[in-house]
Amino acid sequence: MTASTLHIANGDNITQALKHIRINGEIITWREILCEGKTTINVGSEVFWKTRFDFFKDSYKTSKKAFIDYTLREYRNLCKQKTQDEIVLWFDSDLSSQINMIAVISWLKRFRKGRKISIVLNKNSNNDIQVNFLQSKKNDLLTYYKSRIELNKDDIEYADYIWQLYCSDSPLRLENIHTFNTTSAFTHIEKTIKTHLKRFPSFKNGLNSLENQILSLVSDSKIVDKQDLIAKITENQKIYGFNELQYIHKLDKMKKLFSSLNPVKLSKKGKMVLENQLNFYGQIRSDFSYLGGSKKYSYLYVNDTKKLLKITS
Known part of the structure; x- marks a missing residue:
């Protein structure tokens, strides 16, 4: 008799792709962007979801009803899936997907102890070229599925530990x-x-790696308007796995660095920051901005050493 299978897909698009190839088993969609905003260790707890809702409400004006309907309802559906023998994880290689994945593994460690957990890897992905599941053909998805890797106890412990460090109030132990x-x-x-x-602010000018890359893109390219800029950022920064809404939020925080968004042009201040003649840290800093469990502006990324430096108050 074939063992029952639960597939956990990172986002609705991957869920639809799996339904299209009619893969055997139940499919649950993980609808979160845990790479943004404050997180707490115990995934699924009341404190965890309250922390996440507060972030979405403050950053994206998300209503409680929308949060419940879109995210919590599917999570509750996941909680009901208790009979499957194998749990298969479909998470791409970008930052957003990987952070979600380790959080899910942490949850599975606590609530599905002893179950067989497997990861599907896209064999075409490497450190230079990002090819995600949605770019894969039907036969490729099935091939990846057949070559899935079963996690052992040490794998699960390792992923859970990384999640704990990600949610801690200091990112320093993540360095090694x-x-x-x-x-x-x-x-x-x-x-x-x-x-x-690299998402922590740079020691040189107070912007992080992505924010500096956005300024460089504007400086080096002719960009028609804000929508054109978002499209170009999305294409050039696939390593993050961000969506349009996240980039809109990002650009809003950087608006003082642009003199115009139609066409897109840097302000005098933006040019000075890009050239490291002006440090923007003091103007972009926020005590309410978190990356995991750490305050974003309590640490600086030193490009020369590729290490973080804690700011003492």
């Missing part, structure tokens, strides 16, 4: 944790952690 990865199951973790650390 990837060196303890001895499994082929987490081929994107090192890249994910390094990308995450």
